Amino acid sequence: MTRTTYNIYRALADSTRRKILQLLSSGEQTQSDIVKEFNISQPAINKQLRILKEEGFIHERKSGRYRYYQLDRETFEGAYHQMVDEIGAMLDQTLMDLKHYVENKEEDDD
């Protein structure tokens, strides 16, 4: 069944995928358009497109022998905001630091 639950972190982890997303950010492109921007093979691009598609970050449209790809901005933006919130929360806790220090003060004295 091949577990294909990629999340945005996984999707963004690879630079080829990030570059694909970047390309698509300025508009729809065919697969061959995308391939031309890289020095890797068509099947390699195809694989990364499949991953982005399975994750829902891009949408595929068939027309003749072409496959047009575009960002699925809704999904992508949703995941993006979730990520920004999640990581942002980690950074937004300078006060929590003090809280933790106060709460665990006595433990350090044993």
Place this chain on the structure above:
Amino acid sequence: MTRTTYNIYRALADSTRRKILQLLSSGEQTQSDIVKEFNISQPAINKQLRILKEEGFIHERKSGRYRYYQLDRETFEGAYHQMVDEIGAMLDQTLMDLKHYVENKEEDDD
């Protein structure tokens, strides 16, 4: 020499590393404190800590037999903002879509 240039995308790609960062977001923790929060072995945690440390997202402090870890907020926040900007820019281009359409209109007619 093992090339260890992890970027924030790589660092965040793994859920164990994300959880470690989350733990550290509320304050300094020893390695064993961290290990207790997981169901994986101490060497496994050690490896992920090493990665986060090499990337500069956490800082290590030795005290007795303990190793204390804490977020390096400067580095982490810097990388975070860069990421937010980079990905945000991808999403912030609805107008670019139209631009691209206009510019490539004629190409579609051949």
Place this chain on the structure above:
DNA sequence: ATATTATATAACCATTTGGTTATATAATAG
């Protein structure tokens, strides 16, 4: 009809990843 182009897929491969167990070393506790 034939050649060309766009895409898909299979088989393969090396490297990386994220764990494991076993064991060593270092510091502290009793």
Place this chain on the structure above:
DNA sequence: CTATTATATAACCAAATGGTTATATAATAT
């Protein structure tokens, strides 16, 4: 001194990753 605890490291492993080449299929162009 000895036992315990915290951490480090080595050797190992299975699975995932990100490519490759070869080839098939589908659509279009000549």
